[in-house]
Amino acid sequence: MAKKTISRKSWIALAVFAGAFLLLISSTGLWETVLSFIFPTTRQVLHPRGTLLRLVGEHLWLVFVSSGLATIFGVGIGIVVTRPFGKQYLPLATNMSSLGQTFPPVAVLALAVPALGFGFRPTVVALFLYGILPIIRNTIAGIQSVSSEVKEAAFGTGMSQLQVLAKIELPLSLRVIMSGIRISAVINIGTATVGATIGAGGLGSPIIAGLVGENPAFLLQGAIPAALLAFLIDSFLGNIEKSLSAA
């Protein structure tokens, strides 16, 4: 019972925070007043590409598509390489997922452009490739952490491979997998800003514009919502993770 009240409280806190965030990014007037006050010498303090709300929308869509794909493929690969028939690919998957993390995201992006051009698609591909690795790693770790005794007992009761996966291995590793998804999504929110360099839009565009035009007001318009968004998504997925372990 105690656990349930705690999780309800954290959901309410999250909803309040999300509401405040929404209010903040839709108050264009507020941004203009405050930024003009901080940077009185700057002529244009609001990024002209679109409203903040739209930029956040673009950004979220980039992250949602790439992280969604990364989750589907990451968990899928993690499951396949821990099956008897996929075992031979387990070392490959483990090595790839640790190696992949050492690549800087900009490099992945640069490599994606020649193949896919500019804009939304190459950015999603880059984010997908970068985001899939923690998910694969955590899925493998989660499934491998299920004790062999529990699995043997499960097979001993006459469960099929699929039933052991669905009823034993996945429920027991769900929390670790979820935490991989959370890490991946949060990394992607930050990394997605880089997408603006190849015209994918999102919160990266005011940041890039601010850097190029030496306009710190633009920079703040991108950086502050991006940071808050990362925090928001992190708590959202964190709450899901916690409610899973309480069950």
Added chain:
Amino acid sequence: MIKLEGITKRYDDRTLAVDNVSLEIPSNQLTVLIGPSGCGKTTTLKMINRIISPTSGKILIDGRDISTVDAKELRRGIGYVIQNIGLFPHMTVRENIATVPRLLKWEKSRTQLRLDQLLELVGLEPSVFSDKLPRELSGGQAQRVGVARALAADPPIVLMDEPFGAVDPLTRVKLQDEFVRIQKELSKTIVFVTHDIDEAIRLADRIGVMKDGKVLQYDSAEDILASPKNKFVHDFMGSDRALKRLSRRSVNEFMEQSKPLFVSKGWEQLKEVKESFVWAVDEEGKLIGWIHVSDFKEGKHLSEMLTELSDDEMLSAESTVKEALSRMLESGTMALPVIGKEKEFLGQISMYKIQEITRNG
């Protein structure tokens, strides 16, 4: 009946775990496989439900070659209790036990009924334990749930791999006692692996002693204790074989009837006593002590001559003869009284009788 025909298991690294084992495991009996670690007893057990497949040889259950049966199907008909219990940590006690009924697609009401029945059978109050998670249970309780899960769909065969290995000695003895009671009630075909010789002797109808992948001797528990085939079996059974045999005998088999004295009644009863002493009971027939006949003097009331007995000096009918002997040695007496559940006097067992048992086997 489970029949093992020339079963051999050689692992990929060429180690020979089980070497040409043939056994006939009778139905409705408890067969123990025992031996030092690495002797192949667990491997042998796990080949019966195909967790491990033999390199060569055949296993038949009621005449049917198990390699021709679907493994899932086979396992649903065989209860399985493993060393560290292997309860599913994310499922409640209820869900754990209901695993096989669910796989067999039993109706909800039937499963529910069975759950309560099983929890009571293993001595756990359903209303208290049903919704607990495994991590909220003590070792002994978890073990009981493990046994209940194995028995859930009422399988004719149950395989148990050191099921009581992970609990403290006190709990272990308690679980063994209850298990003996359960087996008496259900008479399943049980194959039980252990390295604990006392446990084997307590539980087994038949014992197979294994070493280096081979079965050295396979006999009834009594025969193995009475006539070990070779030095290894002899040494493995221990130098106290005679005592161990006594632990398989219960007191009520060798109890002698004797007429107790009612303390509340008159001294005339003493005239009928032929022994030098007599057990004394109160008006309800409950045992309270004993009386030396030679202490008798005219006019003395019986209660004045009474020597009271402590609980340690009374045996229950279910006690083993070994226990009786131990109590006698402790209290320095040649005989001890046997009582029922309500402390009512049932009879006595004497040192003389115990010697007779050990002499005649």
